[in-house]
Amino acid sequence: MLMGVAVLGLFFLLQDAHADNAILYEFDGSFEDATFLTKEAIIGQGLTIDYVSHVGEMLARTKNDVGGSKDIFQNAEAYLFCSASISRRVMEKDPMNVAHCPYSVFVIQIPGDQTTGDEGKIFIGHRDLPDGAMQEVEDLLRKIAEEATSF
16 A cells, blocks of 8 residues: 555656656756666765666556556656655644655666667756745755765
């Protein structure tokens, strides 16, 4: 059940990215380096990654079962985590900010053109959260993404 909720949540996260509700940072390196540096940036903030969603593998595995016609990602993972102190502050201001929890940062690799040797583009990103109290969370997500892309 929990895994189904996480996958459903990630589906909506990726829909937001398509709807320009995500903030993306292009990564110059391999997908493996991007995921490693993203995890290190999260842990470096004193946070624990609660769940890793292998959304790229799930989409590839289920493509034919659901009538998919194309590969969406070459690779895609999302890292879910929470900050007790920040969550406390934003939810004291508005308990409905629980809708944004857990927080996530994702790494995606958009397929390139294999006939030309183009390996595609890699992005590290997060949701564009609502103004107000949630900006503290968005600042944390931005700091993680910027740290991961700064190496």
